Amino acid sequence: MTLAERWLLPDGVKEVLPPQAQQVESARRRLLNLYDSWGYELVMTPLVEHLDSLLVGVGRDLELNTFKVTDQLTGRMLGVRADITQQVARIDANRLSYQGPVRFCYCSTVLHTLPANPLASRNPLQVGAELFGHSGVASDAEIISLMVETLNAMQVNHELSLDLGHVGIYRGLIGGAALSADQEAEYFELLQRKDLPEIAYFLEQSDLTDAVKRYLAVLPTLHGGREVLQQARDCFADVDDSIIEALDYLDALAAQISARYPQLDLYFDLSELRGYNYHTGVVFAAYVPAFGQAVAKGGRYDEVGRDFGRARPATGFSADLKTLVELSVANENLARKTVLVPVTDDSAALDAVAELRAQGERVVQLLDEAVVEDAQSFTHQLVQQDGAWVLESL
Numbered sequence: 001m002t003l004a005e006r007w008l009l010p011d012g013v014k015e016v017l018p019p020q021a022q023q024v025e026s027a028r029r030r031l032l033n034l035y036d037s038w039g040y041e042l043v044m045t046p047l048v049e050h051l052d053s054l055l056v057g058v059g060r061d062l063e064l065n066t067f068k069v070t071d072q073l074t075g076r077m078l079g080v081r082a083d084i085t086q087q088v089a090r091i092d093a094n095r096l097s098y099q100g101p102v103r104f105c106y107c108s109t110v111l112h113t114l115p116a117n118p119l120a121s122r123n124p125l126q127v128g129a130e131l132f133g134h135s136g137v138a139s140d141a142e143i144i145s146l147m148v149e150t151l152n153a154m155q156v157n158h159e160l161s162l163d164l165g166h167v168g169i170y171r172g173l174i175g176g177a178a179l180s181a182d183q184e185a186e187y188f189e190l191l192q193r194k195d196l197p198e199i200a201y202f203l204e205q206s207d208l209t210d211a212v213k214r215y216l217a218v219l220p221t222l223h224g225g226r227e228v229l230q231q232a233r234d235c236f237a238d239v240d241d242s243i244i245e246a247l248d249y250l251d252a253l254a255a256q257i258s259a260r261y262p263q264l265d266l267y268f269d270l271s272e273l274r275g276y277n278y279h280t281g282v283v284f285a286a287y288v289p290a291f292g293q294a295v296a297k298g299g300r301y302d303e304v305g306r307d308f309g310r311a312r313p314a315t316g317f318s319a320d321l322k323t324l325v326e327l328s329v330a331n332e333n334l335a336r337k338t339v340l341v342p343v344t345d346d347s348a349a350l351d352a353v354a355e356l357r358a359q360g361e362r363v364v365q366l367l368d369e370a371v372v373e374d375a376q377s378f379t380h381q382l383v384q385q386d387g388a389w390v391l392e393s394l
Contacts, residue, residue: 011122014122020325028125034153035105035146040146041102041104041105042105043104043106045084045108046087048079051066051076051077056307065112084128085128085316088104093312107125107128124321128298129146130315131314133312133314134313139313140253140315143316143317145257147319148286150296154328155329156324157288161264162286163267163268163284164254165284166246166249168281172243188273196220215235215236218235223269229250232247254268275299280300280301282315295319295327296318298316298317338380339362339363340378341381349382349389352389380392
């Protein structure tokens with residue numbers, strides 16, 4: 001290993017350097033202030049937890065994405081958080097005693113064993129919000145609205161579209177289909193790939209009834225505008241009442257979101273099963289043309305607190321703040337106003353420096369006249385004119 005290679009970061013692990021780091025921090029403050037204005041309480045969760053606590057009730061995907069280490073004090077296995085939602089659910093379940101709806105927000109780094117996609121960071125800065133204690137359309141509408149406001153605040157909203165689904169539709173179909181465990185696993189995997197030819201072949205070779213084959217064949221084709229909901233009602237009217245309830249729920253949710261954000265493009269994908277082993281109801285994701293993946297996503301996960309001893313309805317969303325900053329069409333001007341101050345012990349100059357900093361200005365005083373500062377880093381300088389210290393543009 002060469003000296004240069006020794007200091008390389010692990011693949012997919014990224015650092016943020018000046019001045020982008022200041023942009024990320026400014027965005028973090030802006031979003032946490034936004035969440036506070038909506039009544040969301042900030043929580044700061046630990047970087048590591050006991051593995052059984054961190055992974056209880058979650059799907060296989062999150063377990064594979066979690067780094068495991070051994071606690072040298074106790075010998076127990078610890079996990080480095082790969083997602084903060086599970087930690088917030090633990091806090092709601094056994095650290096606090098709220099009975100009604102409660103709102104939490106957070107912004108902290110998580111660590112993934114594998115990147116979500118080839119260009120993704122393995123150490124994203126996860127920002128998000130969770131609402132516990134309410135199971136109706138109103139709480140999902142609030143969380144989705146806050147997600148949209150997050151993207152508006154970051155100005156990552158050019159041609160924004162919202163993808164909506166509901167895992168209850170798939171569960172209702174599978175519940176009455178009498179598939180074996182192997183058949184369900186194979187169909188689920190094909191459905192995630194939207195591989196229609198392979199799905200058709202799988203159904204043709206199966207011993208399922210013609211009605212079940214018809215239901216399972218049509219499910220991956222049900223995506224598009226709001227008319228998809230009525231198509232699904234017509235297709236699945238005689239299958240299971242839970243499917244119609246899920247479709248009605250999506251319809252009511254879409255009505256509320258459309259009323260609040262009429263410019264928002266709503267897209268329905270009834271075979272979207274993101275986080276299937278984790279989510280219990282509606283799932284959603286936000287997309288913009290400039291990015292090939294979801295820029296923010298979330299859903300309902302009503303059962304997550306059960307293993308902590310207190311099952312409460314819950315819904316939430318999260319995003320990678322660093323990605324939002326990179327995508328923002330209104331990144332703060334990198335050439336921030338920065339004042340250069342010459343080497344001086346003049347009390348009037350020092351008072352002027354203190355006043356500028358108190359006003360929020362960025363002021364840098366030379367350490368030595370012989371040290372050459374980067375002139376491009378400064379937009380103004382403090383100069384003495386007629387016995388007074390004044391700002392002068394560079």
